[in-house]
Structure formats: structure tokens, C-alpha cells
Amino acid sequence: MDNILNAIKECAKEISQMLKYCDFGYSNTINKTGDTQLKLDVLSDEIISKKLSKLDNIKALISEEKDEILNLNENAKFIVAYDPLDGSSLVDVNFSVGSIFGIYDSKISPKNLVASLYFVYGPRLEMVFCLDKPYLFRLDENSEFIKIKELKLTQKGKINATGGSQWEWSDTHKSLIQNLFNEKYRLRYSGAMVADLHQILLKGGGLFSYPSTTNAPNGKLRVVFEILPFAYIFEKAGGFTSDGFLDTLFNLEISSIHQTSPCFFGSKFEIQKVRKFYLGEINESN
Structure with missing residues (x-):
């Protein structure tokens, strides 16, 4: 799974840079759930799909921006499901947005989800990655994700x-x-x-x-x-x-x-x- 994680990290870095300069307009297409796709959505999906499609241990990709499953390697182990750019309609007002990934073992089922991670594209590029415990990582000046801390919820919030x-x-x-x-x-x-x-x-x-x-x-x-x-x-x-x-x-x-x-x-x-x-x-x- 390490190669999947490393590839996803590279996708996030590329998306983060793309967000700074890309056209914020709408495309001429609508996704499966009826949302008109922003050009940012399409480009983010292309970045992720292109990079992850090269990995031989990924069985299939499932994206919010794709109508159907993209089957890759029939005998591979992992299915990666993702929202390439959550909150994309807020980019024009410079709010934080992100990418979400779920990694499933062999088939799409709640019980087969074995890891998940997401990225926040804000003042800093941050990642939360979870196998057994969720950890916060932050991109440093050397373009490396540095572990910051484990995330824990209290019994009650505000x-x-x-x-x-x-x-x-x-x-x-x-x-x-x-x-x-x-x-x-x-x-x-x-x-x-x-x-x-x-x-x-x-x-x-x-x-x-x-x-x-x-x-x-x-x-x-x-x-x-x-x-x-x-x-x-x-x-x-x-x-x-x-x-x-x-x-x-x-x-x-x-x-x-x-x-x-x-x-x-x-x-x-x-x-x-x-x-x-x-x-x-x-x-x-x-």
C-alpha cells in the first residue's frame, strides 16, 4: 500500500499547485450525481486517475467525477475510491477545499475499507492518513509530509x-x-x-x-x-x-x-x- 500512499501524496501536491493558477470556470459536463463539473473537478480527477492507473496493485478506481468504475488490474488487491476536489465551488472565494480517498480491499463494502486519507488545501497543505490510528501530516518547505500528531476526539465538543x-x-x-x-x-x-x-x-x-x-x-x-x-x-x-x-x-x-x-x-x-x-x-x- 506504500506505493499507493506515495502516489496519492504526489497527486495532492500537484492539485495544490494547480489550484493557485487554474481556470475556475465550469465545464460543459455533468457528473453522475447531477452536479455541473467545474474545470477544477475534471483536472483534479485527471491528475489522480493518470497517476494511480500506473500502479499494478490497484484493481479499480472509483471517482465522483466518473460515471462508472474504472477497472485496471483484475487480479490486483486494492480499489481506490475518491472525491478529487471536495468543495470546489468555494475555490473562487479562496476557502479551504480538499481531496478524499478510501482504500478498499478487493471489493466495495464498508467492512473492506482498510485505509482512508484526505488533504486540505488551505494556507498549508495538510494530510490526515489513517490505518489503525489517524495522524495529521503537514507539507514542509522541502515538499515532504511531516507527521504532526495523532488525532483524538473528546467525549463532547462545542x-x-x-x-x-x-x-x-x-x-x-x-x-x-x-x-x-x-x-x-x-x-x-x-x-x-x-x-x-x-x-x-x-x-x-x-x-x-x-x-x-x-x-x-x-x-x-x-x-x-x-x-x-x-x-x-x-x-x-x-x-x-x-x-x-x-x-x-x-x-x-x-x-x-x-x-x-x-x-x-x-x-x-x-x-x-x-x-x-x-x-x-x-x-x-x-
């Missing part, structure tokens, strides 16, 4: 990052969010999943949520290359995950590579609260 349009939330989700504000949680939401989850991990706790909405009843975020890679990192950091009902996102069943789901990531206290609201054990806003 950050509330919730996605989706408020007028499309269910009454349950509205009550949950109001309850968090009543408990003096701070709203911290940029619209880039990578940046928002990275903040919760580095600050030690809180809640990120992207619920079911009237416009997206099955949620908006993609299970294979967004939700599960982050769930792997959060749970290895001592956190918890849910879709509102399940006790872990790893109990989701995958039926398609572009499948979406509501998702919640956070500390133990917040995820317990989420499930109590969604399971009907709490139905008040205070």
Missing part, C-alpha cells in the same frame, strides 16, 4: 456544522439543531465537507451533519468516497457516526457506487443526542 438548506430540514433535524444552539454550540460551517470535518477533528469534538432533506431525501453526500472514508477516520479517532438511526455508518448497505446517505459525524455525546432525536426518544427543542 462545534455544530450542519449542511442542507434550513427550509428543507425535517422537524426532527430542526429540533436537534435548536437543541444544540440552546446548549451554546458554535456554528462552524463552510460548505466544504473536508474543511468542516477537519476542524472538528483538530478541535477535538463537535458534530457534523448532512441530513435527509425534502430536496435530497437520501442525503447528498456519497457513501463510497465521502462518507465511509471519513467515518473510518472519525471512529478510529474515538468518535462516532450514524445516519440518524444506525449505530454506525459502517452498517450501511451499498447498492451503487454513487449512493448517497444522510450522515452524522462527531463525539460520543453528540451522536447519542442525534440518535435520540431521530429515534423519537427526544422530541422537544429544549
Whole structure:
């Protein structure tokens, strides 16, 4: 797996440089989930696909920007699923964005996810990589990723990052969010999943949520290359995950590579609260 990790690191360095000077406009294509692709999305996907396709231990690639699986080496071991540029619509306002990768052993299944990593393209290029434990790395002046620290979540945080349009939330989700504000949680939401989850991990706790909405009843975020890679990192950091009902996102069943789901990531206290609201054990806003 070392060669996969090293190749992904090189992809991230190239994407980081590309973001500084590239055309921020839209392309003429739409991806599988209905999003009009930015030129940045397409270029980022091309960078990753070109480099990883050269590795003989990668069985297939799955990308948010590809409609189908890109099969490479039938007898190889690993499948790499990725979102090449999460939050790309925020590049024009110079917000932090990122890339997300999940590495699966032999087939796409929650139980077969064996490693995950993501990059944050901000003032500094940072990487979080997780096999058994999640570690933060930072690119130094010699273009090397230096290990900074292990990431651990506390039992309770104070950050509330919730996605989706408020007028499309269910009454349950509205009550949950109001309850968090009543408990003096701070709203911290940029619209880039990578940046928002990275903040919760580095600050030690809180809640990120992207619920079911009237416009997206099955949620908006993609299970294979967004939700599960982050769930792997959060749970290895001592956190918890849910879709509102399940006790872990790893109990989701995958039926398609572009499948979406509501998702919640956070500390133990917040995820317990989420499930109590969604399971009907709490139905008040205070």
C-alpha cells in the first residue's frame, strides 16, 4: 500500500499547485450525481486517475467525477475510491477545499475499507492518513509530509456544522439543531465537507451533519468516497457516526457506487443526542 500512499501524496501536491493558477470556470459536463463539473473537478480527477492507473496493485478506481468504475488490474488487491476536489465551488472565494480517498480491499463494502486519507488545501497543505490510528501530516518547505500528531476526539465538543438548506430540514433535524444552539454550540460551517470535518477533528469534538432533506431525501453526500472514508477516520479517532438511526455508518448497505446517505459525524455525546432525536426518544427543542 506504500506505493499507493506515495502516489496519492504526489497527486495532492500537484492539485495544490494547480489550484493557485487554474481556470475556475465550469465545464460543459455533468457528473453522475447531477452536479455541473467545474474545470477544477475534471483536472483534479485527471491528475489522480493518470497517476494511480500506473500502479499494478490497484484493481479499480472509483471517482465522483466518473460515471462508472474504472477497472485496471483484475487480479490486483486494492480499489481506490475518491472525491478529487471536495468543495470546489468555494475555490473562487479562496476557502479551504480538499481531496478524499478510501482504500478498499478487493471489493466495495464498508467492512473492506482498510485505509482512508484526505488533504486540505488551505494556507498549508495538510494530510490526515489513517490505518489503525489517524495522524495529521503537514507539507514542509522541502515538499515532504511531516507527521504532526495523532488525532483524538473528546467525549463532547462545542462545534455544530450542519449542511442542507434550513427550509428543507425535517422537524426532527430542526429540533436537534435548536437543541444544540440552546446548549451554546458554535456554528462552524463552510460548505466544504473536508474543511468542516477537519476542524472538528483538530478541535477535538463537535458534530457534523448532512441530513435527509425534502430536496435530497437520501442525503447528498456519497457513501463510497465521502462518507465511509471519513467515518473510518472519525471512529478510529474515538468518535462516532450514524445516519440518524444506525449505530454506525459502517452498517450501511451499498447498492451503487454513487449512493448517497444522510450522515452524522462527531463525539460520543453528540451522536447519542442525534440518535435520540431521530429515534423519537427526544422530541422537544429544549
